[in-house]
Amino acid sequence: MAVITDDLALPPRRFSLATAIRRNPTITFGAVLLTALIVVAIFAPYIAYSDPFKIAPVNRLRPPSERWWFGTDQFGRDVFSRTVYGARVSLFVGLTVAAFSSLLGLALGLLCGYFRRVDGIVMRVMDGLMAIPSILLAIALITLTRPGLGIVIVAIIIPEVPRIVRVVRAVVLSIRSQPYIESAIAGGTKNAKLLMRHVLPNALAPLIVQSTYVCASAMLIEAGLSFLGAGVPPEVPSWGNIIAQGRTFFQIAPWTILIPGTFLAITVLAVNLLGDGLRDRLDPRLARRL
Amino acid sequence: MSVTSGNILEVRGLQTQFNTLDGVVRAVDGVSFDLARGETLGIVGESGCGKSVTALSILRLIPPETGRIAGGSIKFEGEELTTLGEEAMKGLRGHRISMIFQEPMTSLNPVLTVGTQIAENVVRHMGVSWRAARERSFEMLDLVRIADARRRLDEYPHQLSGGMRQRVMIALALSCDPQVLIADEPTTALDVTIQAQILDLMLELKEKTGTAIVLITHDLGVIAETTERVVVMYAGRKVEEAPVEALFAEPLHPYTRGLMRAIPRLDIEADAAGMRPRLQEIPGLVPRLTQPIPGCAFAPRCGFATERCRAEPPPLVDAGGGHTVACWEVDRVRASAL
Amino acid sequence: MTAYIVRRLFATLPVMAVVAVFVFFLIRFAPGDPAAIIAGEDATAEAIAQVRAKLGLDRPFMEQFFIWILQMLQGDLGVSIFSNLPVSRLIVQRVEPTVALTLSTLFVAVALAIPIGVVAAWKARRLVDRLVMGFAVLGFAMPVFVLAYILIYFFAVQWQLLPVQGYRPIAEGFWPFVESLILPSVALGVTYMALIARITRASMLEVLAQDYIRTANAKGLATDRVLLLHALKNAAVPIVTVIGIGIALLISGVVITETVFNIPGLGRLTVDAVLKRDYPVVQGLILVFAAAKVLVNLIIDISYAFLDPRIRY
Numbered sequence: 001m002a003v004i005t006d007d008l009a010l011p012p013r014r015f016s017l018a019t020a021i022r023r024n025p026t027i028t029f030g031a032v033l034l035t036a037l038i039v040v041a042i043f044a045p046y047i048a049y050s051d052p053f054k055i056a057p058v059n060r061l062r063p064p065s066e067r068w069w070f071g072t073d074q075f076g077r078d079v080f081s082r083t084v085y086g087a088r089v090s091l092f093v094g095l096t097v098a099a100f101s102s103l104l105g106l107a108l109g110l111l112c113g114y115f116r117r118v119d120g121i122v123m124r125v126m127d128g129l130m131a132i133p134s135i136l137l138a139i140a141l142i143t144l145t146r147p148g149l150g151i152v153i154v155a156i157i158i159p160e161v162p163r164i165v166r167v168v169r170a171v172v173l174s175i176r177s178q179p180y181i182e183s184a185i186a187g188g189t190k191n192a193k194l195l196m197r198h199v200l201p202n203a204l205a206p207l208i209v210q211s212t213y214v215c216a217s218a219m220l221i222e223a224g225l226s227f228l229g230a231g232v233p234p235e236v237p238s239w240g241n242i243i244a245q246g247r248t249f250f251q252i253a254p255w256t257i258l259i260p261g262t263f264l265a266i267t268v269l270a271v272n273l274l275g276d277g278l279r280d281r282l283d284p285r286l287a288r289r290l
Numbered sequence: 291m292s293v294t295s296g297n298i299l300e301v302r303g304l305q306t307q308f309n310t311l312d313g314v315v316r317a318v319d320g321v322s323f324d325l326a327r328g329e330t331l332g333i334v335g336e337s338g339c340g341k342s343v344t345a346l347s348i349l350r351l352i353p354p355e356t357g358r359i360a361g362g363s364i365k366f367e368g369e370e371l372t373t374l375g376e377e378a379m380k381g382l383r384g385h386r387i388s389m390i391f392q393e394p395m396t397s398l399n400p401v402l403t404v405g406t407q408i409a410e411n412v413v414r415h416m417g418v419s420w421r422a423a424r425e426r427s428f429e430m431l432d433l434v435r436i437a438d439a440r441r442r443l444d445e446y447p448h449q450l451s452g453g454m455r456q457r458v459m460i461a462l463a464l465s466c467d468p469q470v471l472i473a474d475e476p477t478t479a480l481d482v483t484i485q486a487q488i489l490d491l492m493l494e495l496k497e498k499t500g501t502a503i504v505l506i507t508h509d510l511g512v513i514a515e516t517t518e519r520v521v522v523m524y525a526g527r528k529v530e531e532a533p534v535e536a537l538f539a540e541p542l543h544p545y546t547r548g549l550m551r552a553i554p555r556l557d558i559e560a561d562a563a564g565m566r567p568r569l570q571e572i573p574g575l576v577p578r579l580t581q582p583i584p585g586c587a588f589a590p591r592c593g594f595a596t597e598r599c600r601a602e603p604p605p606l607v608d609a610g611g612g613h614t615v616a617c618w619e620v621d622r623v624r625a626s627a628l
Numbered sequence: 629m630t631a632y633i634v635r636r637l638f639a640t641l642p643v644m645a646v647v648a649v650f651v652f653f654l655i656r657f658a659p660g661d662p663a664a665i666i667a668g669e670d671a672t673a674e675a676i677a678q679v680r681a682k683l684g685l686d687r688p689f690m691e692q693f694f695i696w697i698l699q700m701l702q703g704d705l706g707v708s709i710f711s712n713l714p715v716s717r718l719i720v721q722r723v724e725p726t727v728a729l730t731l732s733t734l735f736v737a738v739a740l741a742i743p744i745g746v747v748a749a750w751k752a753r754r755l756v757d758r759l760v761m762g763f764a765v766l767g768f769a770m771p772v773f774v775l776a777y778i779l780i781y782f783f784a785v786q787w788q789l790l791p792v793q794g795y796r797p798i799a800e801g802f803w804p805f806v807e808s809l810i811l812p813s814v815a816l817g818v819t820y821m822a823l824i825a826r827i828t829r830a831s832m833l834e835v836l837a838q839d840y841i842r843t844a845n846a847k848g849l850a851t852d853r854v855l856l857l858h859a860l861k862n863a864a865v866p867i868v869t870v871i872g873i874g875i876a877l878l879i880s881g882v883v884i885t886e887t888v889f890n891i892p893g894l895g896r897l898t899v900d901a902v903l904k905r906d907y908p909v910v911q912g913l914i915l916v917f918a919a920a921k922v923l924v925n926l927i928i929d930i931s932y933a934f935l936d937p938r939i940r941y
Binding site: 349355382383384385388389391396398399400401402410411414415448459462 | 752848849850853858861938
């Protein structure tokens with residue numbers, strides 16, 4: 001019998017970048033795109049060749065050219081520089097919301113999965129929050145407070161948390177029903193120890209995948225809120241604000257809307273592709289469903 | 291032409307291949323056999339030997355994204371099926387050649403009623419009204435001895451037991467009076483008692499309708515009870531073919547012998563300690579089919595194998611009485627004890 | 629069946645209760661003084677006190693709560709701070725354009741997305757499939773307002789085929805009504821279509837690999853019968869679920885689309901109310917939108933029972 005193992009052995013695989021890219025084209029593409037955008041955001045002061053806030057009425061509504069790569073807006077501000085700075089706002093909002101709602105969602109999800117008495121109440125509240133369209137929930141919060149980046153982030157986090165809670169809770173419940181966990185509980189293992197040992201590693205993959213989608217959704221909501229005039233203060237050059245301010249002159253200066261809009265779409269696309277790729281890699285069960 | 295030969299189905303040198311990540315898999319590699327009118331032919335072999343793929347190839351149900359019939363010929367009533375147009379092929383399926391699958395639990399559509407699933411086949415091929423097809427479905431359910439058939443027509447598969455579902459599959463397969471019925475492991479998923487009932491039912495219906503049956507199984511017991519002739523397959527190739535009595539009286543291929551040693555036997559007396567002889571398994575594993583196998587595919591697992599076995603493929607030779615075998619060492623095998 | 633529907637109906641009550649309580653608590657626990665913020669930057673102490681009285685924030689907490697619940701149960705959503713009109717009347721006045729826009733988008737998107745997804749699954753990994761998947765991935769990343777402006781730029785400004793903005797009520801004639809809805813519906817519907825096409829493809833791919841599809845093919849059934857009856861009916865539950873989840877996208881999108889296209893619907897009302905900080909109107913709209921979403925999900929829950937005989941009701 002041992003003779004045959006030779007025949008069945010797989011050829012040794014060496015790591016090669018080309019193979020890795022071929023096997024995960026979406027992850028690679030998304031990651032490269034996202035990295036490029038993050039680099040742009042971090043080095044915005046060096047990349048932007050002029051002051052994004054500088055008003056120059058003489059140069060208002062200039063089309064894209066060698067001097068103003070992406071043209072100028074109705075105040076003569078350089079759209080390229082503003083767009084580069086806008087990457088900071090979008091990515092900061094996206095990543096912060098993803099991080100905080102993941103942590104909050106993870107904590108609540110673990111709580112619900114473990115303490116069945118809490119579960120009923122928390123899940124009813126989550127159901128209620130999920131019934132409110134997220135942009136409206138954010139709008140309601142913003143109506144009641146002074147405008148600012150912080151409140152926008154909080155307003156986006158609240159409707160995103162229930163999505164994470166559901167994912168984490170489902171993982172905990174499925175692991176709880178495994179025989180080895182039941183026997184561990186019967187054997188008197190402490191809850192906290194169980195969490196660290198079994199639940200966290202299993203919850204991590206779906207959590208990462210879900211948080212990429214939350215990140216993409218947060219960037220879209222932030223831009224939407226700013227566009228509606230209910231987002232970050234109008235003087236901040238976020239993509240949504242640039243677009244909102246370009247509305248009046250859209251017919252004569254479409255670049256003020258189309259260029260930051262394209263950047264927003266590409267950023268969301270990059271994050272979504274990363275999420276899709278990670279989902280296919282990390283969570284095959286979910287991948288088959290979508 | 292076929293009328294003179296008496297064969298309804300003639301398979302010659304069939305090759306079916308699948309594209310996988312590890313390369314091309316030669317799932318069926320040059321298999322030939324005939325099926326006479328009204329005959330029951332058994333195809334036996336371990337899982338992965340290509341017997342199910344052979345069945346799917348005959349109906350041309352190999353998924354085109356991954357697999358294809360790469361060579362050989364399949365003639366049904368003298369008509370070549372490998373090159374037949376898809377529409378004409380659809381006219382044959384479920385009508386003149388029909389098939390029963392292994393898993394009665396998953397082979398029926400869960401969201402359509404049993405009556406609809408039988409009747410649509412009748413409407414498709416007999417060109418009758420839905421009302422008439424429904425009546426035919428009722429008759430068929432009655433024929434396969436489903437109690438309260440009228441009510442069952444409007445039930446969904448999940449309301450039926452496994453054995454009943456396989457009866458429904460048989461009713462469905464026979465609803466248009468096919469000339470050939472291909473049954474792929476029809477009883478494997480069922481309880482032992484139900485297995486016997488289903489096999490008896492198939493044979494009984496065969497007597498009534500004159501349908502020829504290709505029965506595919508890994509179970510030599512089933513072969514012995516139900517078939518007239520047997521094809522033994524190994525690694526996508528036919529290694530032996532014989533009338534069923536001849537095969538059980540004197541299996542000539544070492545692989546067939548291995549299969550027979552793996553059957554529990556009740557006719558051998560237990561010894562004083564109440565022990566029966568240990569069942570023997572065939573050592574080793576079925577070879578991977580991604581590489582062409584130069585010699586006999588069974589050679590790596592065979593106790594009789596020689597250098598020639600590993601280098602040259604053995605031809606099928608006639609051993610007399612319709613018994614053919616593909617083995618270089620057939621004389622040594624014949625001389626050895628079973 | 630009736631019992632099942634009644635049971636599902638009752639199950640929506642706690643959800644709506646949570647929404648109502650949430651909206652109630654939001655203004656009472658918001659950081660800072662909401663009355664001051666609503667009254668505006670330069671408001672006098674008197675004006676702030678007036679707003680506070682109007683919102684009922686000056687009364688004892690429990691009393692506020694019971695008044696609020698009683699009013700809600702009578703369908704009284706309060707009075708706009710800005711116009712002094714009942715919120716329910718403001719909402720009824722603006723409901724037509726929004727219903728027209730959402731329903732037309734819903735039907736067109738579903739009617740296009742499902743066939744697209746089915747064809748993509750049927751021709752998996754071929755060119756059609758790759759195009760559909762490309763559309764789905766791009767469509768899902770495209771912000772509603774960016775797409776809206778691209779559409780306006782080409783179809784209204786450059787080629788002048790359709791009106792740039794505005795809404796024509798159906799009472800003013802069917803064609804102008806339809807014309808005014810085409811661009812907004814497309815802008816609003818693309819993301820939704822992408823979502824539905826994607827789930828349809830995925831769900832169909834899973835179903836097409838099932839044994840019973842092989843059985844259907846072994847019967848020699850026509851391809852359309854196999855795809856549209858045998859496969860699609862089995863694939864329906866996840867598709868319908870996503871159609872329901874996507875309603876949230878439509879509602880969020882409506883707020884933005886109505887702003888871009890200057891459509892005087894509920895979305896526009898929401899934005900105006902936010903900019904004027906007219907909280908009673910905002911909370912009324914939240915309740916109405918949440919109720920709409922809960923209602924759609926209820927319809928979807930009930931439809932499961934028709935789609936899959938294995939679901940017991």
